[in-house]
Amino acid sequence: MTGRRTLTRILAAAGLTLASAAAALAQPCGTAAGTDNAPLYPLPHEAKWGFVGADGEWRLAPQWRQVRPFSEGVAAVETDAGWGLIDSTGAYIAEPGAHDADSVVIDGARYALSPYKPMAQGCSAATPADGDAHYITPTGERWRPEALSDEEVIDLGNFSEGLAWVRVARGKYSAVGWIDTSGEMVIAPDFTDGGDFVGGRAPAAINDENWGYIDTDGKLVFPGKFTLQDAGRYGDGLAPVRIGRESGFMDDTDWRFKSATYPDGQETEIRAAAPFHDARAAVQPGPVWINPQGRIAVNPQAGARHSICNEKRLPRYHDGLLPLVVGDGTNICGNAPDITYQGPGDPRSGPQRMLWALPWARDKLVWLDRSGTTVIDASACRRAPGIAALPTTTSGGALAEGAYRLRLSGMVAGETDPQRADAPCNRSAFEMDGNTATNEGGPWQLSLSGAARWQDRPVNLSLSLELPAGITAGQHPVKTPQDDNAVSAYLWLSVRDAGPNAPRPPSYASAGGGTLTLKRRDQAGLTGQVDMTLVSNENAQDTVDLSARFNAIPYTPGPEVALIETTGAVTALADSMPDDPLINFFTPASAQRDEGTLTLSLGKHGPKLELTLPADHSGAFTAGPDAPASIRFAGVPVTGEGELKHENGHLNGRVTASLAAHDQIDGEGSVMLRFAAVPIKADQ
Structure with missing residues (x-):
């Protein structure tokens, strides 16, 4: 630290600051990349992932095997070639090809973690398994800090408040320190673990069981000693911590709260806590999401509204929305998959991270707003990718047609x-x-x-x-x-x-x-x-x-059926039902194409007519025992003739059914029907 303070004094004498000096050296990281684009959210569709807007409509068509959320207008995506980076238009900033050493295996299928961390302060930390750790900018510029050139870098953190943690090898072990935007190691790698700076505080550990929070000089701020068993990223002035069996949130001096408060005033002891994002933090039991006052603001499973498929995970909010994998339809997720992890081990696969996979038997991805309302549902109907929304108003503001x-x-x-x-x-x-x-x-x-x-x-x-x-x-x-x-x-x-x-x-x-x-x-x-x-x-x-x-x-238009003529026993049947017109037996109409045949059904119940023909038949036809077409009246084969026309996926035409002896008709007779606008349903 002495060298950095000396440099600061020299720069001050020259009328400069560390920040201005870094800018003069044209270091790429340290300033958030500005973007005016509306947020985009990952969503799956038929085993591919794409991105939707807050309205749930596709902005980038599903085409990737895996994706990660956008940050500063950049998102990581995976193709068969590997991971790359895209901008909000879907154009590649970094071509796919990078792989990470860590992966998750779901029911035998391997999914590599992204080697690119979310873009922060103008850079994404990249840790490809087959290359040197480096930073990459939204324009694709790569930067490896000179101070790390002689280090074996195991992992690299994003910049936050001008500092980024870095894990370097130390013999059989590793250690964590922090670099600044010039790439200099300004907090020596004397720690077992560490995290991002927020509010001038970063979690740091001196061994696996002893954590505390340090300032930007690397000095312990609180507690008085490294006595925390777990410590997470600062957020909203609160730190998620665990001391012994107690979990909750601390400020710089003491516990702020160790219980979450339900809307009715009841409290529940916090057993695990995740950092705040967008003024919401996940806690167990639940999981539920609390506000900075410790009150439960989002309880997705209340009233059996949702069933969270993996209750142990504590995902975070992204751009105001929370992603959850929940049961689809019946609120039952189905069989739990076999999930294992491979590689050196990475906190990105831990319980506070989204799995970004839907491996349960019956599941879907939803995004909830800060009140807990579902605003995006993977199973909801949406326009096909690339189909523009139809106008709802004219240029003058009046209602458009339709x-x-x-x-x-x-x-x-x-x-x-x-x-x-x-x-x-x-x-x-x-x-x-x-x-x-x-x-x-x-x-x-x-x-x-x-x-x-x-x-x-x-x-x-x-x-x-x-x-x-x-x-x-x-x-x-x-x-x-x-x-x-x-x-x-x-x-x-x-x-x-x-x-x-x-x-x-x-x-x-x-x-x-x-x-x-x-x-x-x-x-x-x-x-x-x-x-x-x-x-x-x-x-x-x-x-x-x-x-x-x-x-x-x-x-x-709806399907139409009109009664044209009856003869003999069918006329007698119609006359015997003055309060129930015969036409009611022959409506509604439906048509089904299935395995090379086309079936026209006139009616659902009672003495309905059912005509079956070859699927591609058009024009006149005869129906009977020795004909390509067959016709049934009230389930009994009869003979008939008529005409069939296909038009824009609908059937139009006429049919006459001639009845001989029939158990529902007393004597012989016939019925002639006209049908129109009957939609053809194709086989699945």
């Missing part, structure tokens, strides 16, 4: 930003409703999806607006769903991240009046607005005022 906006107040409140009904993953639609309707005559249904808040919880909402047959442009009163000849509505809500014991919001129906104004209603789209009051199905005093504006919501 867009809508929702506003709610009362027991459910919120305003949905403009959304596209025809955007990928959006379940909103204007379509035919009901089994007996036709696309031309109606009735129809307008479905709009959105988000709001209920009892201060985020909820997803689905509004169903029922439009009666024959409705035209103009003003229409909104009435109760019991009136089939009037406009009516339902509102369904679902709480996000809700476990099986979480309270559920009620459903709402139009019972408080309102008005629908249609400017346009045709076979191309729907434009208008609705203002109404919906009432809870549990409590008439629980109401929601809802306003929706929608512009040219595109029409989604």
Whole structure:
């Protein structure tokens, strides 16, 4: 240290500082690289990893075997060739090829750890197994400090507050010291272990069981001796420590707290603690995440909301969000994999680190915000990589074609930003409703999806607006769903991240009046607005005022089935059911392509028709025992003929089924049906 202080005095006499001298020497590390780019977050998809924005949409398509989070606009990624570095556009700063000596083995598959530490203060510390330890900048510039040229460097830390730890060989052992941005060893390697400086403090150990915190001169700050059994990185003025059997957080003088406090005031003793990041720190038992006051702010597993697949790990927040591997769907992760580590040993594989792999039988990656709400879900539907979002507003701010906006107040409140009904993953639609309707005559249904808040919880909402047959442009009163000849509505809500014991919001129906104004209603789209009051199905005093504006919501045709003609016993059957029209037996319609055949089903129950043909058939056909096509009525083979046409993935055509003796029909007869817009579902 004497040499450094002497240098400082010499520079001061010349009107310089250590920082300015380092800049004059053009050392690359020490200043954080500025970036105006929005944060990106790792996400897996079909065994590849990519990056999404905070909205959960792909920014960099899944293409890498492994990735690590972005830091200062740079992220480490792995290809078959090895690890490299990319910028926020996906361009390589360092071409893939580097390998690390440490790896994790998951069910026999080896995953090398990244040899690149997260970019910090303008540099990433690189420790490739087949090369010298060095630093690399966001422009790809490599720098190996001169002071380390005669050292066998085992590991290298990132710069933090102008200093970086370095582990060097000392005979059969190793030791840790700290270098400055000029590359000089300013804190001698007299320590067994050490970490990053934050707030002028860094954890340091004189042996495996004795830790303390040193200042930038290498002097012990607290406790009075190296008496801590474990010590983590400073954060928010607090240090995660363990003394004997006591764990918690200390400041410079004493314990700040050793217990975590639940929202109801109950306390639980901390058994393990991780450093603070983004004002959140993970602690055990749990794990749960506390704020700097020791209060539990995020408890992902409360109310069976999530099941964390590895509860021993204590991951950290990145750019305001927390990554967790949790059970997918059933909140059960499934079989635990065999996980082992290979190599010299690296703290990056320890319990305070994210595994960055999804090896459980049923798992997914989610990202939670600082309140614990899931904002990114690996299993959620999202646009395909490279597909741009459709516009929701015009240049003048009006709703674009296909867009809508929702506003709610009362027991459910919120305003949905403009959304596209025809955007990928959006379940909103204007379509035919009901089994007996036709696309031309109606009735129809307008479905709009959105988000709001209920009892201060985020909820997803689905509004169903029922439009009666024959409705035209103009003003229409909104009435109760019991009136089939009037406009009516339902509102369904679902709480996000809700476990099986979480309270559920009620459903709402139009019972408080309102008005629908249609400017346009045709076979191309729907434009208008609705203002109404919906009432809870549990409590008439629980109401929601809802306003929706929608512009040219595109029409989604539904499958149609029309009864053209019946003869003989089929006519007699229809006449015997005046309250249950025969057409109801032949709706809804569906088509399935499977293993070289195409099956058209007209109806689900009762005496439905089922026609099976070669998958590529188009045009006229006959069906029967000796024909390529077969037809069944109520499960019994019959004969028939008709015509089939393929159009844009749908089936159109007609079919006549001729019935001889049949156990459900008294005598012979026939039925002729027309079908249209029946979507073909392909085999999986």
